[in-house]
Amino acid sequence: xxxxxxxxxxxxxxGARCLVTAIDGIDQLARKLLEMGIIEGEEIEVIARAxxxxxxxxxxxxxSLSLRNVEARRIHVTLIGTHP
Amino acid sequence: MxxxxxxxxxxxxxxxxxxxTLFNALAGLNHRTGNYPGVTVEVKKGKGIHGVTPxxxxxxxxxYSLAARSPDEMLxxxxxxxxxxxxxxxxxxxxxxxxxxxxxxxxxISQARELGLPIVVALTMNDLAESQAITVDLARLELGxxxxxxxxxxxxxxxxSQLKDRLLEASKGPTxxxxxxxxxxxxxxxxxxxxxxxxxxxxxxxxRALLDEGGSAEIELVQQYGAKAAEMLASHRALLxxxxxxxxxLEPRHRYKDLRKRLAGVVTRPKERQNTFSDRLDxxxxxxxxxxxxxxxxxxxxxxxxFFFASPAMDVIDGGMESxxxxxxxxxxxxxxxxxxxxxxxAGVGGVVIFLPQIIILFGFLGILEDCGYMAxxxxxxxxxxxxxxxxxxxxxxxxxxxxxxxxxxxSTRVIENRRDRLATILVAPLMxxxxxxxxxxxxxxxxxxxxxxxxxxxxxGLYATGFVxxxxxxxILRGSLLKGDVPLFVLEMPTYRRPAIxxxxxRMWDAGTSFLYRAGTLILATMVLVWALLYxxxxxxxxxxxxxxxxxxxxxxxxxxxxxxxxxxxxxRTGKALEPVxxxxxxxxxxxxxxxxxxPAREVVVAALGVSFGEGEVAxxxxxxxxxxTQRLKAATWPDGRPLVTTASALSLLVFFALCCxxxxxxxxxxxxxxxxxxxxxxxxxxxxxxxxxxxxIYQTGRLFG
Numbered sequence: 001x002x003x004x005x006x007x008x009x010x011x012x013x014x015g016a017r018c019l020v021t022a023i024d025g026i027d028q029l030a031r032k033l034l035e036m037g038i039i040e041g042e043e044i045e046v047i048a049r050a051x052x053x054x055x056x057x058x059x060x061x062x063x064s065l066s067l068r069n070v071e072a073r074r075i076h077v078t079l080i081g082t083h084p
Numbered sequence: 085m086x087x088x089x090x091x092x093x094x095x096x097x098x099x100x101x102x103x104x105t106l107f108n109a110l111a112g113l114n115h116r117t118g119n120y121p122g123v124t125v126e127v128k129k130g131k132g133i134h135g136v137t138p139x140x141x142x143x144x145x146x147x148y149s150l151a152a153r154s155p156d157e158m159l160x161x162x163x164x165x166x167x168x169x170x171x172x173x174x175x176x177x178x179x180x181x182x183x184x185x186x187x188x189x190x191x192x193i194s195q196a197r198e199l200g201l202p203i204v205v206a207l208t209m210n211d212l213a214e215s216q217a218i219t220v221d222l223a224r225l226e227l228g229x230x231x232x233x234x235x236x237x238x239x240x241x242x243x244x245s246q247l248k249d250r251l252l253e254a255s256k257g258p259t260x261x262x263x264x265x266x267x268x269x270x271x272x273x274x275x276x277x278x279x280x281x282x283x284x285x286x287x288x289x290x291x292r293a294l295l296d297e298g299g300s301a302e303i304e305l306v307q308q309y310g311a312k313a314a315e316m317l318a319s320h321r322a323l324l325x326x327x328x329x330x331x332x333x334l335e336p337r338h339r340y341k342d343l344r345k346r347l348a349g350v351v352t353r354p355k356e357r358q359n360t361f362s363d364r365l366d367x368x369x370x371x372x373x374x375x376x377x378x379x380x381x382x383x384x385x386x387x388x389x390x391f392f393f394a395s396p397a398m399d400v401i402d403g404g405m406e407s408x409x410x411x412x413x414x415x416x417x418x419x420x421x422x423x424x425x426x427x428x429x430x431a432g433v434g435g436v437v438i439f440l441p442q443i444i445i446l447f448g449f450l451g452i453l454e455d456c457g458y459m460a461x462x463x464x465x466x467x468x469x470x471x472x473x474x475x476x477x478x479x480x481x482x483x484x485x486x487x488x489x490x491x492x493x494x495x496s497t498r499v500i501e502n503r504r505d506r507l508a509t510i511l512v513a514p515l516m517x518x519x520x521x522x523x524x525x526x527x528x529x530x531x532x533x534x535x536x537x538x539x540x541x542x543x544x545x546g547l548y549a550t551g552f553v554x555x556x557x558x559x560x561i562l563r564g565s566l567l568k569g570d571v572p573l574f575v576l577e578m579p580t581y582r583r584p585a586i587x588x589x590x591x592r593m594w595d596a597g598t599s600f601l602y603r604a605g606t607l608i609l610a611t612m613v614l615v616w617a618l619l620y621x622x623x624x625x626x627x628x629x630x631x632x633x634x635x636x637x638x639x640x641x642x643x644x645x646x647x648x649x650x651x652x653x654x655x656x657x658r659t660g661k662a663l664e665p666v667x668x669x670x671x672x673x674x675x676x677x678x679x680x681x682x683x684x685p686a687r688e689v690v691v692a693a694l695g696v697s698f699g700e701g702e703v704a705x706x707x708x709x710x711x712x713x714x715t716q717r718l719k720a721a722t723w724p725d726g727r728p729l730v731t732t733a734s735a736l737s738l739l740v741f742f743a744l745c746c747x748x749x750x751x752x753x754x755x756x757x758x759x760x761x762x763x764x765x766x767x768x769x770x771x772x773x774x775x776x777x778x779x780x781x782x783i784y785q786t787g788r789l790f791g
Contacts, residue, residue, distance in 0.1 A: 035151070062580075
């Protein structure tokens with residue numbers, strides 16, 4: 001079992017899975033992230049990064065989303081492992 | 085017995101949930117689009133009949149949330165609440181929910197059920213869910229939501245008839261009560277605001293205004309009820325904040341919590357998520373190396389198809405127009421009427437129709453890319469580069485398409501949801517060197533930069549590069565000034581890959597073509613007729629003799645001189661002469677100036693206009709022999725004092741002017757249409773003309789310094 005390391009989503013490595021622990025802020029961006037289903041307790045897997053490392057593609061529930069790093073930095077997560 | 089009254093059904097759902105497919109299955113392909121003031125998105129409407137009841141279908145723009153930040157997003161809320169003039173309130177709301185992504189789709193439905201309409205839920209993407217071993221327990225879902233749910237497979241017409249039955253039933257049934265899954269204080273605040281402002285005001289609208297600070301609902305209420313509404317909203321927000329509620333973000337958290345409760349036991353999915361076909365494809369298509377290589381290949385294919393595959397069709401149209409013009413010229417009495425028909429109307433119509441093949445091909449191509457889900461991947465790959473100039477990855481394809489023609493490029497900005505991004509992209513698209521600039525580029529670079537062998541090509545490259553450099557710079561300036569706003573969010577869904585459907589793609593090509601012909605056609609035609617008139621009148625010389633008659637009776641060798649004499653004293657010629665002081669700092673005399681003025685409605689006209697001005701007669705843009713003769717004339721032309729007219733400096737200044745100027749009535753018409761405002765078209769025209777003049781001025785004056 002990988003230890004639960006707290007971090008933000010932008011620094012989660014490719015292929016890793018994590019649990020959302022908190023979303024920073026009470027602004028439009030925080031709201032948009034929440035509306036798209038990025039809510040405390042959801043599981044996220046990082047599946048790709050665009051050339052030059054930004055934006056990133058994540059899988060959440062059963063949909064794929066693309067996020068810029070500045071947006072991902074608002075999402076606090078704990079790592080729970082990698083996709084088998 | 086009275087015939088049953090028609091019912092109105094509005095379709096609401098997330099993007100990429102198969103809404104277009106369902107709409108087509110319900111309404112057939114025969115639909116029309118509705119436009120609303122201040123709104124740039126289109127709403128499709130179609131008519132149908134179920135049993136004996138006529139149904140009108142209204143396809144609302146796809147959205148993830150009703151928290152509207154722009155008039156475009158607010159349209160759905162206003163239409164459902166019946167707040168749009170001339171648009172009666174719908175009777176039923178048909179909400180779509182993607183079976184592979186229920187929770188997020190139901191978020192929108194959770195908001196929609198407060199708007200006071202009966203709702204029927206259509207569960208889509210059932211085949212995809214099955215392939216991913218996801219099952220949805222329909223009975224439990226209906227129970228959990230308290231709404232009728234019908235599973236459909238629109239592409240195969242499954243469940244459609246049952247869906248219509250349920251819609252008819254629901255239209256006679258009760259409307260859900262206003263009961264949002266939010267803290268009681270929030271609900272009470274919304275109810276109080278609605279009561280205090282106006283007993284007619286739906287509490288749902290007050291709730292939206294309360295929760296979406298600075299959003300469109302608040303703006304609407306303040307417009308309607310004045311400062312009182314603003315004060316009331318602010319004081320209720322302050323109260324809620326005091327009570328410990330984060331107003332801006334409480335809605336999604338509470339709604340999702342409620343949805344998880346309602347969805348308990350509804351969806352069964354495999355323990356380990358399967359690697360789907362989409363996942364495997366994405367491993368390659370968004371790969372930093374292979375993904376980029378494939379993207380470049382797609383772009384090359386796109387560019388080739390609009391640039392070269394369209395040219396045979398364009399040649400046919402061009403040839404057809406010319407034979408029509410010849411036919412008219414040979415069979416009608418010469419005179420103002422024939423000239424108007426040939427040089428005004430036919431040339432004008434030809435100038436519009438010529439773009440049709442490019443637009444149809446581009447829209448077919450883009451439609452397929454969008455339908456199969458690749459468009460989001462392309463935006464993903466290009467986002468980093470485009471964000472440097474304040475745009476997003478979605479602006480790349482419109483700008484690239486503008487290399488062929490800005491008209492389809494601007495039309496394809498419809499995929500950009502962010503209004504400011506879309507505007508910035510539209511306003512800089514005409515700076516990209518389009519194919520209509522090619523004849524001018526070729527003529528001047530071949531004539532004045534023939535040696536050494538690589539110079540002409542380098543000049544051409546430099547002109548294209550000018551667009552590539554200036555467009556992002558202007559976008560950056562616009563995003564920092566006129567179009568200032570939050571950095572656009574790039575939370576973008578990457579839809580599951582799908583096979584594109586043929587019929588809707590064809591329909592989209594047809595729609596793009598006809599609407600372009602209708603809207604741009606009327607304006608460019610009018611402009612062409614105007615330029616014709618300015619070049620034709622006055623048609624009598626100082627002795628009162630008619631020029632066309634004199635030309636017809638003159639010796640062939642004198643005809644060109646007479647044509648020049650006629651044009652020189654025409655309104656446009658006089659303007660050109662009067663404006664010569666404006667042209668001289670650019671290194672142009674009145675003849676070049678007049679040709680440039682004449683080419684403002686359509687820049688490719690300049691070759692023909694130069695032909696007239698320099699006494700070579702009409703030169704068709706693709707007539708190589710005519711162009712060679714014109715080249716000789718231009719090289720031989722002098723100022724009155726005998727200095728050669730066209731030098732390296734003045735040739736470059738003319739070329740750069742053409743690279744940066746917006747000499748295209750079609751483009752301006754399309755900008756006015758797509759932004760729903762003449763103002764932006766005027767703005768584009770003004771800034772580009774200023775920019776072009778300043779650049780041409782700088783180049784000619786620098787060139788003179790260095791001899």
